[in-house]
Amino acid sequence: MALLDPSRDDMIATLGETTGYRALKWMKEKMEQDEVGRQILQEQPLINTQTLDVDKLGELPEGTFGKQYWKFLSKNGFSPDARLPVHFVDDPDLYYVMLRYRQVHDLFHSVLGMPPHMLGEVAVKWVEALQTGLPMCALGAFFGPLRLGPRHSQKYVSTYLPWAIRNGRNARFLMAVYWEKHWEDDLHQLRKNLNIEPLPDEEASKTYLD
Template identity: 55%
Template sequence: MSTTTTSNTFENDFHKNHIQINNFQRGLLTVGSAFMSIVDPYRADMIACLGETAGTSAIMYMMRKMESSEEGAEILRQKPRINSQTVDLDKLKKYPEGTLGRTYTRFLEDNNVTPDSRLPVQFIDDVNAAYVLQRYREAHDLFHAILGMPTNMLGEVTVKWIEAIQTKLPMCIGAAIFGPVRLKLKHRNLYKNYYLPWALETAHNSKFLLNTFFEKRWEQPLNELHKELNIKPLVLPNT
């Protein structure tokens, strides 16, 4: 797919899904979505809404980080999408074990998730800012895959700490802070002793994950990508 076609595809989707709101409506949506996100952390629609209505400064920060990187800037220019229409998942399943492509499809299989589940951005007026947030949403499962984190609460909270520190998105910060209260006792101990320290170290030491042009790296061995991004996989003690 050409750069122009890909960019125009996102822009077409943006105009189709965009909803114009005023400041009062934005404030109302922010308060309501923040409350519901705390009450029910599985409400993806409320979490998505909070990211759009309260995340302007964070999105601008993310955009600057991408613009300052050659690879990130290329992503912004091309505006690629990550879904079953743009990524040949059947082809990736045939890639050798240990490659990014096979790791990603195995993550989708093991956790029974699909790249088509990410909601479109609606309440952001600028098309480029909207794309940055859309890219974050669609890359979230790839973050899980390369970090080796499942989609259970322990895995989600761990990834959210890394995302919170790297992106500064309010909904990531909220999920990282309030999510652990829902952990079971066994997971809570693992979280405090291993997962949280590893997440904090990884967030601060690794490169900005959103600058990774995953679509050009499907054949790359995961251990090479880890070295490039300065990610040290979590190692748990034998139990």
Template identity: 50%
Template sequence: MSSNAGCSSSFATDYARHRVPLSPVQRAILAAGAAAISFADPFRGDMIACLAETTGSDALSYCHQKMLATSEGSRILAEKPRISSSTIDFSALKQLPPGTLGRIYYDFLDVNNVSPDSRTAVRFVQDTELAYVMQRYRETHDIYHALLLMPTTMLGEVSVKWIEAVQLRLPMCFSGAIFGAFRLRPRQRKLYVEHYLPWAINTAVGAKFLLSIYFEERWEQPLADFHREANIVPLVPLNT
């Protein structure tokens, strides 16, 4: 269901084409501009991506070390698999039994009309290894939504952002979680404070490090089994 052979070298080659070298001053200016635009217009995905890359160096180093600490995470870094329509057989995921991780991921993409191919290529992370960590995070974001059973509503996005913020320590995730919460309607805000936020923090602290999970090798795993293994208690029930 995937064909990631040779992805390690292909990522390095691909990233060399996209990489934009920056001086410290250029990085600071770009980060400030991206922050200003992102706060004014939270739907500017390009600016949010830019902000993440120009402010996330320490967090990416932390994530890299966390991944190296497990055999599964180490293999991800060594093999550098990609998640896209050219590497994942989505027609095969569609045929998997309901309740499996791969089928739930496929259904999430289908229901929400999203594609992993829409993820922005990393450009401003200077180290190729750390650039891959950022790219992996972007390409697994929708998988987090699917396995956590969180929709793409503002409430769902903010909840997932808190989990990513606590686990990954990316400044962009913290700002997205905090400022996104201000956009919630009164009824959503009540649910957020009483249920979603405590659940997100507890999940982030107690669950396995999501970036170290080789999802491509787990498509056939029942989500209920994955939840037990990863120490995740879903906030909403899994309907199969």
């Protein structure tokens, strides 16, 4: 089920934890090589409604990253508390890396401008697979497109797939971004700073920005 539907959090969570030890270790090492990544590992910030005032994000100016994230949550009826806890990772450091990955997933959606429909999920999974090496991300990226209809399959092959691969390879290591410090940043400038290429599809961008 997790292979065919990358929107199934429960299946993906179990698969990710039981197959991702080497990737988690590599992610931790890569975060340790980055100044901001080390700070994240030391401070271990959490993203939930106890640490984040979602309503305040909604009051931020249009075009800010925080406003974009608020739109993502409010439009889709999501909450930062919805991400599942980690159950099958015993190492405390790797436990946090998995938890952090899980909690910033919606932030990846927001900064990339990807809705949480199947096409958007598959695109984000490609970026995550190339950035993290997590097997479950790669499996979701490979098998998720099997659920796309003909119209979305065409857009996926012509636009979303090459765009996602470029961002996965060229963007800064997104796990080493202290996202909580960027709520007030201009979204377009943040993308430039992270070397994220906007999707060359105006209709997809309008999903959040309108």
